[in-house]
Amino acid sequence: MRKRYDQIRSEVNLDQLIDLVRGKLLELPDPRSRSVDYTFHDLVMSAFAVYHFKYPSLNRLEEQTTAERENLHQLFKIGKLCSDAHLRSCVDQVDPSDLRELYPSCFQLLKRSGVLREYALADKQLICSVDGVEHFSSQKVHCPHCQERHHRNGQITYSHSMLCAALVHPDQREVFIMGSEPIKKQDGSQKNDCERNAAHRLLDWMSDHYKDYNLLFVEDALYANGPHLRRIRELNWNFIVNIKPGSHELLFKLFDTRKAQGSVRFCQWMDKQGTTHRFWYDNDLPLNEACADVRVNVLMYEEELKNGSIQRFSWATSIPLSRRNVEQIMRQGRSRWKIENETFNTLKNQGYNFEHNFGHGSNHLATFMAYMMLLAFLVDQIFQRCNQLFNRIWKAAKTKVKMWEITRSLFMVRVVYSFKEFYIILAQQFSVQLE
Template sequence: MSKEAAKIPDHRPNNGHKKIPLHDAIMSGLAVMHLKYPSLLRFDEDCKEKPDKLNNLKALYGVEQVPSDSHLRDMLDPIETRYFRKFFTSLFSYVQRSGRLKQFEYFEEGYLAPVDGTGHFASGSINCQECCVKKPDSKNPQYYHQLLGMCLVRPGKKEVLPLAPEPIIQQVDASKNDCEKTALKRLLENTSREHPHLKLVLNFDDLYSDGPTIRLVKSYNYSFIMVAKDSSHVSLYEAVDELDARDKVSRYEFTDEDGFKHWFRFVNGVSINKSHKDVLVNYLEYVSVSPKGKKYVNTWVTDIELTEESVAKVMRGGRAKWKIENETFNTLKTQGYNLEHNYGHGKEHLATNFANLTFTAFLIDQIEQLACPLFQKALAAKKSKTALWHAIRGLFDWFLIGSWSDLLKAIIEEKSICIKGLISDTS
């Protein structure tokens, strides 16, 4: 990340000559998010009160000079958010080169990739040029930021791999607020450009299951699985029922080893609606009943061919959409990453840039959990991520650290002082 941060052009006059390098501000911001600091002020105060922390920032993040909290905001605010995309492509390339991307293979048609939107800022007074606005002409306008996320997942796998999120922000010369569907166009364009050979099966909720969105997805040669509720797909359900009355719809059911009953109704090649008769989808209706009688019901449309052999796999792929809601967004909001915390709003791009740095920190942790044996052992030793973050911060705050390997070894061994002396007590 340090190398990519150094490539981001300095927006200041004379390229910030004789000032704190922009690289150091960016990496300081990433350190705040990666170390799960509750505020920039706390980070600033710790750096001033604990001088050895500056050595740790240099060893772990390549930071030579740390700007104050207010100066850090001023330096990050004007940076165009698009420059942070390289963080994600660089990290993703590592996963590809290491061969670990194969762990996410599920469909022959491509990697399963849920897409969904989430908010990360809302206020009745604080705002910037990128804020979308609810009730702009009222006495109490509401300002907000959202983003559209995409991540690679695999049913049964804990880790997720987020790609660069797409900001849902006020667009230049736009008469209306930005929205998820408009952001999706940018997300797919950017993803296709940055990962031209990456085959994807995009997983959406009901908001996206319409003719224009399906055409958009297929224009990039991506496949899809979309929730299709009866309330928003009346003609589709009617068409399936008509085919069912003519014995053109298939059924399949089984009971698994845990006693869950699974029931499927499916048919291939049905028009998504009357307005887009040429947009054909494959319809999958699913019901499961637990041994205790708890029922789950859902319906999806997809372009993956449905057979008795494939319906269970497609169903599990459809249900995996919760991984972007729970394993990604909920984790970012409740497990130390503070996605919704206002570290500083700025006037230009600051709020969006902080959200991108938070996602970058999350991706780094996911890759470490996926690929780093020391991280895995440290997590097992602490039994929870919250405890692991606390241990990492504790060592970072109070000991001189030579490298990430030494820090993680100290956590695994539950010792304050590494045998080799690469971590030493600063007292």
């Protein structure tokens, strides 16, 4: 008999998730040619453990208590811990691209446990929010892959950024990383061009891994360009992208002309909170002069709160607009912020030490560590979505930062043989009843 979704979900545990990560990490090629004291497995799992426990630095690996060493052995199967310098120099040589295979594996798990059903819109579409984020910046340390910003005073800022794609839903709390693509320095290109090129590579990768899913891309105005939107449509996916008067002049002009001619449709209503929602929409407009073949449907939206304050948004979408769906499209378009608020801000403010420099290296280190952080975040989000006990402990702890703090303290002094056991002990610390 097939297992029920809730049964599969209740069985999702950290031990299983970390096994999944370990399986993929072990498939990465060991870049070292000579025999060494540390296994490749121990090196890469140590890097993952640093992010899982949200350690503030890699040095923490060298300052382990006896209990921590035993726990790392029991829970992560790490045999021997190396110095942070050795760890950095080794993973600097490892191309982390293959780590991305873990995102679709986790997506499968979300599907099996029924989470995807809860994220699917009425028409079965899944919202994928894409945005870029800078994860390394320095005026001294740099490598050949760094992006460069030349300042007027002659100084140069070196940085690494990446694009992230995440499954989001307007009414759901968790976000799940689906893809990532480093933004690589390309000579003579503007930053925007780099992000656009990275977006192209990301879409190619996603088409290889998610072609059977009905995706709806929500993105900011930077991605509202012809080649990108055309590619999304070629892949049979949909989009809702922000548009701006400055970068989409023709589209706004055309919309205004049609509005003056009376062909733009309008509707408005007030909700229970006294907020007025106003929608102006029209279908089948050319995106711009250069890409007139890319036809979009345009939604202009105004939200007026009870106190009179007004916010305005505008989107272009591949979904034909009607009175029936403009509110949904507005809510889906606004769910783009989830990647900023729930992903990047969580990584920055909730213990993941996003802006802390774990090392830069001269080849892959910066990207490798950023991917490790995304994987640790993805594992946490899946566990949070599926595990009731985690949620009860979180509620008792009030903040995640507090929860991670107690987790680390407990890990330092108490030997456990599984994460399942670990969370039972953690629950006792917060007087959370086990069911």
